[in-house]
Amino acid sequence: MDSTPTGKGKGTDETAIGAILAELNQQQREAVLHGSEPLLIVAGAGTGKTATLAHRVAYKIATGTDPGRILLLTFTRRAASEMLRRVDGILRRLEAESRRTDTATTPASGRVWGGTFHAVGTRLLRLHGRSIGLEPSFTILDRGDAEDLLGVLRTELGLAKSDRRFPLKGTCMDIYSRCVNAREPVDQTVEADFPWCKDDIDDLRRLFAAYVDHKADHNVLDYDDLLLFWHGLLTDAAAARSIRSRFDCVLVDEYQDTNRLQAEILQMLCPGGIRLTAVGDDAQAIYSFRAATVRNILDFPQQFPETRVVTLEQNYRSTQPILDTTNGVISEAAERHAKNLWSQRPDGARPQLVTCDDEDEQTEFVIHQVLEHRESGLALRRQAVLFRASHHSLTLELELARRNIPFRKYGGLRFVETAHVKDLMAFLRLAENPRDLMAGTRLLMLLPGVGPKKARGLMDRLTGNTGRGT
Template sequence: MARRFVLKTDVEAVTRKLTIDYAGALNPQQYAAVTAPGGPVLVIAGAGTGKTRTLVYRVAYLVETGTPPEQIVLLTFTRRAAREMLARAAALLDGRCERVQGGTFHAFCAAILRRHAPRIGFPSTFSILDAADAADVLDVLRTAHGFHRAGKRFPRKKTLQALFSAAANRDRPLAALLEEAYPQFVDYLDDLETLRAAYVDYKKAHALMDYDDLLLRTLELFDTDDGVRRQVAGRCRHVLVDEYQDTNRLQAALVRRFASVHGNVMAVGDDAQSIYRFRGADFRNIFAFPEQFPGTRLLKLEQNYRSTKPILDLANHLLGFARRKYDKRLFTEREGGERPALVPAPDDRFESRFVAQMVLELREQGIPLNRMAVLFRSSHNTYDLEVELNRRNIPYVKYGGLKLSEAAHVKDVLAHLRVVENPNDAVAWHRILQLIDGIGP
């Protein structure tokens, strides 16, 4: 066998020529992450510790030290996040940073499949279904199989799309997922399995892929054609992954494939900030990273730039109760600030009245309403407070989810009340008729 020789980079010589003062611009923990040598690196970035800044400087550092930008992959959860990071890196260094392969998992996989889909039986011109399109296809198949008949409480199209997507992302059997999240549809398991198989066949026959397929089919491509895997992974000299705690099973598997040639992968995330389980995110991925990538270098970002010391003291105390965690302790140079207060509420009604009362008291102290915010775990938890705010004529803007008055079931009830008041209300009648089996969908 022929001997292979590799010319090693003189890191010290390269570092002396850098145009950016990385040590001066970053704190010691950020600097360690930005300048980490090749190989697998897991950066545990606490809230407000400059995670995005660290990734931006990492991109600039890799480009400045000689990595071709086209061989750097930055995977984020929104296209906007990737664009902003690369634009900041370009402003920091130069336009080369904008040639980095940056985007979402789905966009990156779509680009791969456009070149190689024929190897798994799809044309390169396949169409991509968004969630609404996928739901419409399922509705057509639902009707074709007779699952829509009156009197049958079969899941509607959006529920079907969410159910099949969750099964794919979580790698869960339909039976287990129904027991866990959709117990009202357990009796339809056989019909749902039939429908899912028909959905797969329909997409294949019509050259369609939904968002989940972009990940599934890319994995299929890599696992059935090792030449393609090596070719794609060979162009991924450095793989950077943002918000790793929010990756699902498929995304974590893809990261392993992307890094399978060079082995240079940096995952950035925080085990204490995983909030997207309902979308299929699996926080266990961040704990499994060192096992899946032997020799992982573990780094931490702990200096917080967002909060004051009393808030961080409380956060550190609460995080100490986590049964499974990476040990870290957030700290800040921002002293002072009010201590957080805990107000025990016996029920939702009390809680809503208390919050509304505090809003009015703060306004009396000269704090404008647009400088106040109420955070909720999920949008449906706002309904009691919305009723209370409306009762007290306190204007508000809701971000995420629908206002109470815009929720479908509330609009259904209001439609009935409107036709009682005005029998000529055609819009209300249309909504009511849509609810009647044999007339509506």
């Protein structure tokens, strides 16, 4: 592959591009300069994955690719924003290197199609949904509302009054979502992941059929539908041509956390993998409980035979003793993309695995270590305790407070999940789509004396009147 920058975008020159690329290591530059053939960047933890992807986007723009024809898919909205912020920074530095700082420009990344699969799917469905019979005015059920709808239908079908235990609405939603994202039939999903529900397979099918019909009747989609209907768009020949023609470059972050449905979308969006860049690390695949499959990244070179694999191994975050431990653990994987992480920071303590009998002993050990480090000169503000989930910190928080050890906790209930925000969003959704049952029910139940049954009756009257155009 040619490893020198070629092409010339507006407002940049090859010298400026070369100066920006000089700060990358050899593997990162190879990834940035790769052409249009399918590219898999296997990026070990701390190896500058975000910098590499941002430089690739910036390089595409600097060498002439229209930013509005670049699609950047990330795992979270925050990741997309951070990536595009970095792209803007790189492009501004390119202008400075080209001595063109006297020209005011609008950030080019603002025109990049950047966001999560669900956000991009929503945007495409608004534009092309009519080609598969979907009205662009659809509203979206969040996870809580989708569960509530399944709960309502579960009651209407008499499943809640069964003489045996039937899965609760949250479990039903988990099963439905996994069926959609893993592309599995109900019986296969239940037998593999929810075996305690195997006697309810027929009733689950009835429930899911009613759920799908209700969404279609009321012009609402849930999060899984955003992917499923995007997939449907790409199976329509005319819509698929229109969507493919929008993009000259498709980049996907955290590819190890994609599910089968998302992989199929990418295969149809980029036939043969042409113009597709996937970035990820099979050793960091942690979302199988959400139907993500590590097979997507492991099988990428087989799915796209012309794939170039670039492995990022230089770690900028950790010391070598930590990486030696990491490499030892990763090497035990039965199947993997080979990599050996290394660092220019040779010194540092080896990681320790400490086993405690219970949570109280664990808390005591952590506090002892914190105070010991403090006495040795390491300030409290430079120490951190990490938890898998926010609620796991409760015991430690209480003990730190009892011992008068100051601390700051990061994390907790997300803003959009708080009750008052969900109430506001329900109001806005109902204003846009008067047939949105769950939004209307939520709002009506805020009124004194209105319960689920009365709210449902009022919404049925409202949707009936709306259907007659009054």
